[in-house]
Amino acid sequence: MEFKVKALNIEKREYSVILNSSDAHEMGLIPGDRVKLFSKGNSIVASIEISQSVVSQNEMGLYINTLERLKVKEGDVISIKAVSKPSSLHYIKKKLRGEKLSRDEITEIVMDIVDDALREVELTAFVISTLVYGMDMDEVEWLTRAMIDTGEKITFEKAKVVDKHSIGGVPGNKISLLVVPIIASTGLLIPKTSSRAITGAAGTADIMEVFADVEFTAEELKEITEKVGGALVWGGSTNIAPADDKIIEVEYPLSIDPKSQLLASVMAKKGSIGAEFVVIDIPVGEGSKVKDVKEGRYLAKDFVELGNRLGINIECAITYGGGPIGRAIGPALEGWEALKMLETGEGPRSLYEKAMGVAGILMEMAGLETEGKQAAERIMKSGKALEKFREIVEAQGGERTISSDDIVVGEKRYDVVADTEGYVIHLDNKKFIEIARAAGAPHDKGAGIYLHRKKGEIVKKGEKLFTIYAEKGWKLTNAIEKAREEFPLIIEGMVLERYPRYQQYQL
Amino acid sequence: MEFKVKALNIEKREYSVILNSSDAHEMGLIPGDRVKLFSKGNSIVASIEISQSVVSQNEMGLYINTLERLKVKEGDVISIKAVSKPSSLHYIKKKLRGEKLSRDEITEIVMDIVDDALREVELTAFVISTLVYGMDMDEVEWLTRAMIDTGEKITFEKAKVVDKHSIGGVPGNKISLLVVPIIASTGLLIPKTSSRAITGAAGTADIMEVFADVEFTAEELKEITEKVGGALVWGGSTNIAPADDKIIEVEYPLSIDPKSQLLASVMAKKGSIGAEFVVIDIPVGEGSKVKDVKEGRYLAKDFVELGNRLGINIECAITYGGGPIGRAIGPALEGWEALKMLETGEGPRSLYEKAMGVAGILMEMAGLETEGKQAAERIMKSGKALEKFREIVEAQGGERTISSDDIVVGEKRYDVVADTEGYVIHLDNKKFIEIARAAGAPHDKGAGIYLHRKKGEIVKKGEKLFTIYAEKGWKLTNAIEKAREEFPLIIEGMVLERYPRYQQYQL
Structure with missing residues (x-):
């Protein structure tokens, strides 16, 4: 049947089309059924929505993504044909029965994910089947390879490629x-792709955006890296392992992260850029993704085995993740703290030790140094890392002369003070993230938190515990409200609950 | 924050709103996040979609379902507030870990399903968790009770209420x-709600619609039943156990039907109308939902146990489902076949025996008869059942004088003939359904199939095997095409595969 295109100026993730109810009934289609749309040599599979009024008979409503993909516009004529469900659905149902999938089956599922041929319900079914039944190492390897093969790949010839990845969860x-400019100073290549925060206060891409652009294609990432040795870009714009982004879209609402997906997601990105040596940072502890060192070790073992299968050398750094790293949370504040350390060679121990440690492991793995951490410290203290960071910023379209004094943080501020004297015995990752988000992070770059006291430090009554930064007054109010509801810090001897609570924080 | 309503004339299942991307970023919302909308005392939880162009800043796009639920129109002002995920999501995740749910947890999940507070991804996760881990009888009972309690209930005082249900799958x-008018003639009440076909060729509601209206509220269903003793209405319009319809919407694209849902779905409908005695028809055999008698018995045992817990007397009729019942498939053809049997007391054995058998069991259960089947036959042959059927048709707004001669079936017809002589040894349920659907059933009431030969019958070369009926020429062509691709019938000695195939059926 043929239909006239009606352009609907709405963005959607899935490809879907709106049919008039009488056309749909006529064709025996119900909402969710699949049709193939054809126009001038282009075709696409979309699912059906039905309306009695948006489109007339013989009209078909197309959303922005479908219009663009099919290269059609209002008034064009397209033909449609009912199609059966994709065969990858059979494999998803096989996994739902708890059976192991073959390499071909996994490849087909991933191809259909990338092509948006699976509906949200079906993709959810796949992700949940891997959560419930897990995947063995064969399946994880095949999943990783399929993710690599369905995206862009970069090959570097000039030098060894190394990379780092943190599995996240810690503010x-x-x-x-710090690690990227240190490593790029040594002649190794480190084309780092990062995420923007989805549930966090600041992803590395959000922080880097304070200094420079972060949206580049894979080709541009290659050019920047070959020019200055390193890059800090947003992974979402590179089309590297794009299946991962689509999988995350169904994991996010359920707040689930099956181990097999975590492994494949990280390693697909590293495999796609041809990394030879990779350090995986696994923060462990209360409020991070991994409970304790023992569980961290299990995960590390899987990363190493998957690396072996893919020909990537992996070392894992199991790190302390029971509280924030450094004292700053939020894009501009974190950018400030990192740049200040590059400028002065000093700063919070938790940040300094971890960054130097991870950079050191990479240098040792690549055979550059036997005492990597000391070498990393030397590079930073020499000013070479700062110089390299500025080169990277410039290569990504930022100001080479950037200094920590130039960074603008939120002007709306509120100090949370101690109402008792004692040692700080607990900092709650999740609550700090929530407060920073309420203050506007990561969207408002200047929003966030600066911690004046960390775990083990003593505080006197009336002294500042942390400062909330925001760009907008109403967001500051929200964040203060949130800090009252869920106090993110425990002082030894502190009264944990009062009614009415937190009167001391009246504005 | 406050927004101006922009009305979007699009129908959606889920409640969702479109925000301008800059407003969404401002509020820190990403697609899929939940917000609560408030307007003049009404409120609703909806999920976020984001657009750069459909709505301007401070505008919010609302779809038809949301406009109606909130009672707002273009230009009205509504306020919104970000809300956290529903707590039922925690229970869904608990089930995803394989743990047993409590009664309160199940109740909350069902309430959120009915309120559309769960996103499709989350509802899918719930359905799949029950597929993978199953539910024990406690959980099934609680699920059933929650489904009953979240919908309309009907209480009859005049007489005993009985009902029947077929788990479906057989064309x-x-x-x-036949059963409803026979039972209604005895003084028992039988307020039968049925489905429309989703994947089948004709649901009971589709067939009844050939004679009368089928869309009634629960209140109207009660009135009709109290007036004439029985009714044949579409369950979807009654708001009885509405959670079930929403669950089916995610089961359908995955073509899954977890046993716990099947049990709860059937029994919630029976519980909601206060049925005291119920016969469950479980067709077994190739191409039906249940493989064999043994598996049918397991399911029957569960139905009986669930009935005991709910205070409903259940008997199951395990019936032959390896081929179509009667000779007619499709709404008008089936209506014709049933009415003809009511008029003459005769017709295909498979239909006659099954209908009389089920009606008989109901009469025996209710204590009316000791030889129920013979009693049912007497009622039908006396003409009382025909008279009662006409009363029901009239009570549902149809013509009391309806006769089988008045029924209009499709005028486009095609006879499929045997190309060899032999006994018919197999009829394929699924293929017959597909052919009938290609011909236009259930939407085109006159479309369907009439079988001239059934299993065990002899056919000579050139004799008619079945006739395809359609209302439209192009659909007849599609159906013939489908019959060529997937021949639905096997004649002993027949060549099963030829290349090129089925030349004999050229139009």
Whole structure:
């Protein structure tokens, strides 16, 4: 049947089309059924929505993504044909029965994910099947390879490629801004792709955006890296392992992260850029993704085995993740803290030790140094890392002369003070993230938190515990409200609950 | 924050709103996040979609379902507030870990399903968790009770209420059109709600619609039943156990039907109308939902146990489902076949025996008869059942004088003939359904199939095997095409595969 295109100026993730209810009934289609649309040599599979009024008979409503993909516009004529469900659905149902999938089956599922041929319900079914039944190492390897093969790949010839990755969950973890320039100073290549925060306060891409552009294609990432040795870009724009982004879209609402997906997601990105040596940072402890060192070790073992299968040398750094790294949380504040350390060679121990440690492991793995951490410290203290960071910023379209004094943080501020004297015995990762987000992070770059006291430090009554930064007054109010509801810090001897609570924080 | 309503004339299942991307970023919302909308005392939880162009800043796009639920129109002002995920999501994740749910947890999940507070991804996760881990009988009972409690209930005081249900999957199964008037003639009440076909060729509601209206509220269903003793209405319009319809929407694209849902779905409908005695028809055999008698018995045992817990007396009729019931498939053809049997007291054995058998069991259960089947036959042959059927048709707004001669079936017809002589040894349920659907069923009431030969019958070369009926020429062509691709019938000694195939059926 043929239909006239009606352009609907709405963005959607899935490809879907709106049919008039009488056309749909006529063709025996119900919402969710699949049709193939054809126009001038282009075709696409979309699912059906039905309306009695948006489109007339013989009209078909197309959303922005479908219009662009099919290269059609209002008034064009397209033909459609009912199609059966994709065969990858059979494999998803096989996994739902708890059976092991073959390499071909996994490849087909991933191809359909990338092509948006699976509906959200079906993709959810796949992700949940891997959560419930797990995947063995064969399946994880095949999943990783399929993710690599369905995206862009970069090959570097000039030098060894290394990379680092943190599995996340800990606020303030800005170490990439230190590790990347240190490593790039040594002649190794480190084309780092990072995420923007989805549930966190600041992803590495959000922080780097304070200094420079972060949206580049894979080709541009290659050019920048070959020019200055390193890059800090947003992975989402590179089309490297794009299946991963689509999988995350269904994991996010369920807040699930099956281990097999975590492994494949990280390693697909590293495999796609041809990394030879990779350090995986696994923060462990209360409020991070991994409970304790023992569980961290299991995960590390799987990363190493998967690396072996893919020909990538992996070392894992199991790190302390029971509290924020450094004292700054939020894009501009974290950028400030990292740059200040590059400028002065000094700063919070938790940040310094971790960044130097990870950079050191990479240098040792690549055979450059036997005492990597000391070498990393030398590079930073010599000013070479700062110089390299500025080169990277310039290569990504930022100001080469950037200094920590130039960074603008939120002007709306509120100091949270101690109402009792004692040692700080607990900092809650999740609550700090929530407060920073309420203050506007990561969207408002200047929003966030600066910790004046960390775990083990003593505080007197009336002294500042942390400062909330925001760009907008109403967001500051929200963040203060949130800090009252869920106090993120425990002082030894502190009264944990009062009614009515937190009167001391009246504005 | 406050927004101006922009009305979007699009129908959606889920409640969702479109925000301008800059407003969304401002509020830190990403697609899929939940917000609560408030307007003049009404409120609703909806998930976020984001657009750069459909809505301007401070505008919010609302779809038809949301406009209606909130009682707002273009230009109205509504306020919104970000909300956290529903707590039922925690229970869904608990089930995803394989743990047993409590009654309160299940109740909360069902309430959120009915309120559309769960996103499709989350509802899918729930359905799949029950598929993978199953539910024990406690959980099934709580699920059933929650489904009953979240919908309309009907209480009859005049007489005993009985009901029947077929778990489906077999084409031509029009027995309710016989059982309901027979039972209603005895003084028992039988307020039968049925489905429309989703994947089948004709649901009982589709067939009844050939004679009368089928869309009634629960209140109207009660009135009709109290007036004439029985009814044959579409369950979807009654708001009885509405959670079930929403669950089916995610089961359908995955073509899954977890046993716990099947049990709860059937029994919630029976519980909601206060049925005291219920017969469950479980067709077994190739191409039906249940493989064999043994598996049918397991399911029957569960139905009986669930009935005991709910205070409903259940008997199951395990019936032959390896081929179509009667000779007619499709709404008008099935209506014709059923009415003809009511008029003459005769017709295909498979239909006659099954309908009389099920009606008989109901009468025996209710204590009316000791030889129920013979009693049912007497009622039908006396003409009382025909008279009662006409009363029901009239009560549902149809013509009391309806006769089988008045029924209009499709005028486009095609006879499929045997190309060899032999006994018919197999009829394929699924293929017959597909052919009938290609011909236009259930939407085109006159479309369907009439079987001239059934299993065990002899056919000579050139004799008619079945006739395809359609209302439209192009659909007839599609159906013939489908019959060529997937021949639905095997004649002993027949060549099963030829290349090129089925030349004999050229139009």
